[in-house]
Amino acid sequence: MEDRRAATARLFAEARTAAPRDRRDIEDRIVRLNMCVACDCARRYRGRGVPSDDLDQVAYVGLVKAAQGFDADRGSDFLSFAVPTIRGELRRYFRDLGWSLRPPRSIQELQTRILATESDLAQELGRSPRPSDFARHLDVDLEQVLDALGASGCFSPTSLDAPVQDGEDVLGDRLGAEDPAFEDAETRVTLHAVLRGLTPRERRILELRFFGGCTQAEIGADIGVTQMQVSRLLDRILTRLRERLVGTGPSLTA
Numbered sequence: 001m002e003d004r005r006a007a008t009a010r011l012f013a014e015a016r017t018a019a020p021r022d023r024r025d026i027e028d029r030i031v032r033l034n035m036c037v038a039c040d041c042a043r044r045y046r047g048r049g050v051p052s053d054d055l056d057q058v059a060y061v062g063l064v065k066a067a068q069g070f071d072a073d074r075g076s077d078f079l080s081f082a083v084p085t086i087r088g089e090l091r092r093y094f095r096d097l098g099w100s101l102r103p104p105r106s107i108q109e110l111q112t113r114i115l116a117t118e119s120d121l122a123q124e125l126g127r128s129p130r131p132s133d134f135a136r137h138l139d140v141d142l143e144q145v146l147d148a149l150g151a152s153g154c155f156s157p158t159s160l161d162a163p164v165q166d167g168e169d170v171l172g173d174r175l176g177a178e179d180p181a182f183e184d185a186e187t188r189v190t191l192h193a194v195l196r197g198l199t200p201r202e203r204r205i206l207e208l209r210f211f212g213g214c215t216q217a218e219i220g221a222d223i224g225v226t227q228m229q230v231s232r233l234l235d236r237i238l239t240r241l242r243e244r245l246v247g248t249g250p251s252l253t254a
Helices: 004-016 020-033 035-043 052-069 078-097 105-125 131-138 142-154 181-195 200-211 216-223 227-245
Strands: none
Touching: 004 020, 004 078, 020 035, 020 052, 035 052, 035 078, 052 078, 078 105, 105 131, 105 142, 131 142, 181 227, 200 216, 200 227, 216 227
């Protein structure tokens, strides 16, 4: 039985003299004949957060582009043209659409280059490449390689429901939350600056009114003035505070 490589070459030979409609049919046969090649190319990209079916579909797109763009007159083998085309399509997919969290473009592009050279470099070295090997092979700084390798989780970030190492908690339980005290701290800093200009009696009035919850009559009894005088004093104090805050602090009302 005719092998796939020979059958592909024969189909391209037929396509040279075929009418445009017939050529499209031949290209479809070439694609169907070599779909296993596309799947083999997609397999090396699995386990990186993209469903296998999606990877296969992207690889098929690359195979179609290869079948349509291959020039048999140049005499080269179709697979030597198709495999880089399919891999390029897969790398572009990861670069443009495969990120759950998108790092800087330079990191994305460097990680794509690392993925493209990983298997060849491993075969050349006879072991798994180290970050320094990638840096030397790609002629980039080691720190850049480390950043790119550290971004690998951006394709498939760890679930917040995943258990941590001790197995008792999940990752989400260890993440910090917004602290409402931050806003209070900012308010305190702002008020501290404007309250420094108050007299001890004015401070006492504010303390009794806003922290002690006292009525104006109770404040008047404490500082020895009438309720009406307390009302005027509060209005005067709060007006001065508002002017000093210039809209940056919370509104104070009696």
